[in-house]
Amino acid sequence: SQQGEEDPQALSIQEGENATMNCSYKTSINNLQWYRQNSGRGLVHLILIRSNEREKHSGRLRVTLDTSKKSSSLLITASRAADTASYFCATALTGGFKTIFGAGTRLFVKA
Amino acid sequence: GAVVSQHPSWVICKSGTSVKIECRSLDFQATTMFWYRQFPKQSLMLMATSNEGSKATYEQGVEKDKFLINHASLTLSTLTVTSAHPEDSSFYICSAQQGPINQPQHFGDGTRLSIL
Numbered sequence: 001s002q003q004g005e006e007d008p009q010a011l012s013i014q015e016g017e018n019a020t021m022n023c024s025y026k027t028s029i030n031n032l033q034w035y036r037q038n039s040g041r042g043l044v045h046l047i048l049i050r051s052n053e054r055e056k057h058s059g060r061l062r063v064t065l066d067t068s069k070k071s072s073s074l075l076i077t078a079s080r081a082a083d084t085a086s087y088f089c090a091t092a093l094t095g096g097f098k099t100i101f102g103a104g105t106r107l108f109v110k111a
Numbered sequence: 112g113a114v115v116s117q118h119p120s121w122v123i124c125k126s127g128t129s130v131k132i133e134c135r136s137l138d139f140q141a142t143t144m145f146w147y148r149q150f151p152k153q154s155l156m157l158m159a160t161s162n163e164g165s166k167a168t169y170e171q172g173v174e175k176d177k178f179l180i181n182h183a184s185l186t187l188s189t190l191t192v193t194s195a196h197p198e199d200s201s202f203y204i205c206s207a208q209q210g211p212i213n214q215p216q217h218f219g220d221g222t223r224l225s226i227l
Contacts, residue, residue: 042218043206043221088155
């Protein structure tokens with residue numbers, strides 16, 4: 001099965017609300033990354049959190065990492081309609097040479 | 112910075128045709144390039160990893176003779192889908208990585224391949 005699994009699979013919220021997406025993984029990681037994908041486009045890197053970090057912020061994004069639970073969360077505060085996209089977590093495995101992407105969360109922000 | 116250009120963005124062709132997709136890093140040198148396949152509403156499936164000047168490393172289940180990858184320079188990788196059939200129809204995305212492994216990847220905008 002996939003290294004990274006996310007929940008929820010889909011999320012629909014009103015503009016201005018916060019959106020939280022979770023990611024769980026199975027094996028030891030070097031870092032965890034979050035990406036965004038607009039429909040029919042490539043992915044855009046949002047934020048990288050290293051295995052020795054617990055929390056990281058970038059603008060309206062807040063990422064947490066709990067290596068004991070092998071999980072991460074992405075929080076988007078004060079969401080906007082333009083945040084509508086799919087969000088993927090990706091894990092860079094310890095000693096590995098590739099990054100494995102989770103199944104993604106489809107976020108829909110209603111104006 | 113870190114722009115990756117992927118061409119073409121859309122291809123429709125007849126069964127049996129070979130299709131070449133280009134992936135270029137425009138403003139940086141990519142130590143590693145990756146090729147992914149994505150089915151509708153699903154995650155990215157890594158097909159292969161390529162480093163400049165060496166043979167690509169294919170993931171299990173990906174046919175090397177079907178999906179030819181060439182990484183001739185630090186800024187260009189190509190994926191050729193040989194003798195394409197309808198089941199090869201998909202969204203193909205490349206990405207490029209600069210510097211050490213496990214760093215963020217920079218993605219192209221993908222190629223939607225439709226085989227009739």
